[in-house]
Amino acid sequence: MKTLILAGGSGTRLWPLSREFLPKQFIKLLDDKSLFQKTVERSLIFSSPEDITVVANKNHKFLVYSQIEELKVDIPKENVLLEPKSKNTLPAIYYAIKHADINGIVAVLPSDHIVEVDESYKRAFSDAANLAKDYLVIFGIKPYKPHTGYGYIKLGAKLKAGYKVEAFVEKPDGETAEKYVKEGYLWNSGMFVFNSELFVEECLKHARDVVESFKNPLEKAYELTPSVSIDYGIMEKTDKAAVVKLESFWSDVGSFDAIYELMEKKNGNAVRGNVIALNSNNNLFIGNKNRLIAAVGLKDTVIVDTKDAVLVCKRDQAQKVKEVVENLKKKKDDRIQYHSTVYRPWGSYTVLEEGEFYKIKRVTVLPNKKLSLQMHYHRSEHWVVVKGTAKVKVGDKEFLVKSGESTFCSSWKLAQT
DSSP states (O other): EEEEEOOOOGGGTTTTTTTTOGGGGSSOOOOSSSSSHHHHHHTTTEEETTGGGEEEEGGGGHHHHHHHHHHOOOOOOGGGGEEEOOOOHHHHHHHHHHHTTOOOOHHHHHHOOOEEEEEHHHHHHHHHHHHTTTTTTEEEEEEOOSSSOOEEEEEEEOOOSSSSEEEEEEOOOOOHHHHHHTTTTTEEEEEEEEEEHHHHHHHHHHHHHHHHTTTTTTHHHHSSHHHHHHHHITTTTTTTTEEEOOSSSSOOOOSSSHHHHHEETTTEEEEESSSEEEEBSSSSOOSSSSSSSEESSSEEEEEOOSSOOOOEEEEGGGGGHHHHHHHHHHTTOOTTTTTTTEEEEEEEEEEEEETTEEEEEEEEOOOTTOOOOOEEEOEEEEEEEEEEEEEEETEEEEEEEETTTTEEEEETOOEEE
């Protein structure tokens, strides 16, 4: 089985942790591995590294490369496909299958989910692979409670290893969600297994505009193609939709309330960072070691503290964080795009302080990496090496600067570290 990982999402409901240039799939939310890295590891159960393809936004190119490198998994760089812009899941999947010439049975996995890998998980994928010759198979999650944040799948006729899909249902209200759970509906997981030839055939039938768009060069294709999900573009229209029940634990980590459910708790509070909570319970606190969050008398609340933004909301309102992002987008506020720490191919930098005529950054350059040569006409730079040794080139001079030493570069000069 081959695997296609979709890594182009923006994760706006997890702002201010998730930003456009560091979305939730690349954040190490729960431990020392990101959701993307966990997805790569799950892919290796059924696919060799050379049979794994990743589709990501061009802005995340080096995040993908560096996180794969951290895992020491030899996914070829040509298997990382970069979208010039996000146009939802159907164009991403079609682009990958056609461009990477993916043939045969393929699993399509979102990169921002948490899934427990157990025998039920392995059995469900095996069942889906057996159905994939004749059906586009989606995994349906057995609900453990009514949930208004997920789409639902109504089961149809029984098949050998699953069910035909009778209907896909949009996110319901609370009363309807309770009804769906009682009637045996499943949550729509957004994970698929299908034969690539059958997928292309169904695209020709139901998403001809996507197919025609990709007859053009990539940039033009992404200008022309509609922004459409595979659910709406294909699965709701095809007569070849099947569902396999997945009883393993699954979460799309789609809100801070979902993160609360995933984290360990003490006195009902899920805590990460430096927190004092008095007479408070059932809260989510996410901070850092440098700044204290002190909470008194809070219940069912989310507090997320980052260097440049603080989110406070009720847990049952966490889905509405997306509206905050839309508000910031209208104001053209950069805080929807960047953290105070920005990642680059050579490492990262953090803006520590800035004013009208100065800016102080902490720059981390990874071993054996380098910044490009730069020339500034209107600013000078003073570099201090805090840790390690830097090879510096200023103009025609090249020299080493060790920990505790510094160098000065006036404007008009080329410099490289």
